[in-house]
Amino acid sequence: MKKQIWGTLLAAAMAVGSCAAHAGYPDKAVRIVVPFAAGGGVDALARPFAKELGDILGQSVVVENKPSNTGQIGATDVARAAADGYTLLLSSAAFATTPAFYPQVPYDPVKDFSPVMIMAAAPQVLVASNKFKAASLPDVLAQARQSDRINFALSASTGIQALATAMLAGQGGVTFMTIPYKGAGAAFMDLISGEVDLMIDNPASSLVHVRSGKLRVLATTGSKRMAILPDVPTVAETLPGFEARNWFVLAAPQGTPPAVIQTLNEASARALNTPAMRQMLERDGIDLVADSPEHAAAFLKDEMAKWGKVVKDGNLQP
Numbered sequence: 001m002k003k004q005i006w007g008t009l010l011a012a013a014m015a016v017g018s019c020a021a022h023a024g025y026p027d028k029a030v031r032i033v034v035p036f037a038a039g040g041g042v043d044a045l046a047r048p049f050a051k052e053l054g055d056i057l058g059q060s061v062v063v064e065n066k067p068s069n070t071g072q073i074g075a076t077d078v079a080r081a082a083a084d085g086y087t088l089l090l091s092s093a094a095f096a097t098t099p100a101f102y103p104q105v106p107y108d109p110v111k112d113f114s115p116v117m118i119m120a121a122a123p124q125v126l127v128a129s130n131k132f133k134a135a136s137l138p139d140v141l142a143q144a145r146q147s148d149r150i151n152f153a154l155s156a157s158t159g160i161q162a163l164a165t166a167m168l169a170g171q172g173g174v175t176f177m178t179i180p181y182k183g184a185g186a187a188f189m190d191l192i193s194g195e196v197d198l199m200i201d202n203p204a205s206s207l208v209h210v211r212s213g214k215l216r217v218l219a220t221t222g223s224k225r226m227a228i229l230p231d232v233p234t235v236a237e238t239l240p241g242f243e244a245r246n247w248f249v250l251a252a253p254q255g256t257p258p259a260v261i262q263t264l265n266e267a268s269a270r271a272l273n274t275p276a277m278r279q280m281l282e283r284d285g286i287d288l289v290a291d292s293p294e295h296a297a298a299f300l301k302d303e304m305a306k307w308g309k310v311v312k313d314g315n316l317q318p
Contacts, residue, residue, distance in 0.1 A: 117293065128198050200244075
């Protein structure tokens with residue numbers, strides 16, 4: 001009886017202490033791990049976001065880059081970190097698509113993480129060299145069906161852009177000559193010069209070249225037309241049901257207390273809705289999402305299933 005009473009009192013004391021600790025969260029700096037190089041699309045979002053989030057939380061929020069081609073190093077670091085809300089991951093759609101290419105990846109996006117939210121999502125743009133004769137997506141597909149060789153640049157072999165290219169070929173019933181690059185910078189050089197014909201890429205990096213007249217945009221990959229490109233049709237207007245968006249997730253290690261996740265979710269939503277962040281997102285054609293942890297978890301599972309099927313059906317290799 002005494003042991004039971006002491007056990008109950010000890011459990012109650014631990015629960016009270018735990019609640020008190022959560023109530024005081026955060027009481028030190030928060031680290032956001034970006035699993036890609038500084039200067040990239042994820043990093044460009046993470047740094048202004050960290051500033052706004054830090055102001056709201058009243059603590060420093062520090063961005064740390066742990067780059068690798070697929071984001072595995074940074075994601076693994078966060079998966080193994082203490083589940084206390086002080087180490088977070090900010091990644092792209094590669095977080096959910098990488099395991100389809102690398103079955104032995106040392107983390108599980110669902111089992112090893114507690115998502116805070118899907119922060120934002122960006123439809124991609126299909127851009128063409130000015131030397132490429134097709135003027136629209138239907139023209140591209142017609143040309144490909146006539147067995148004309150079309151060189152399609154890939155800024156990487158496993159990212160959402162490569163997957164969107166594979167899905168475009170599959171749904172369009174055509175074949176492209178895909179040419180992988182180590183990054184979008186080198187791909188843009190060849191696209192602008194006319195060495196390659198087409199590429200699917202992020203609007204933030206592509207539209208700079210479109211606005212300068214060096215490239216043309218033929219289509220976008222969201223379910224609806226982009227507000228900043230209202231005259232550009234979606235791929236879905238030609239191939240119904242097509243949708244491919246790059247998205248950004250904020251996640252904590254699995255086991256992070258729900259109260260901490262909720263605090264981060266609410267603070268992150270406020271940070272993303274500040275004028276500075278809204279202006280940046282709108283400029284780059286990125287849609288604000290800022291959903292709940294529950295919706296984010298369901299979304300991750302759906303994306304893993306969707307793109308896993310594309311990889312399997314197309315027998316895609318990294």
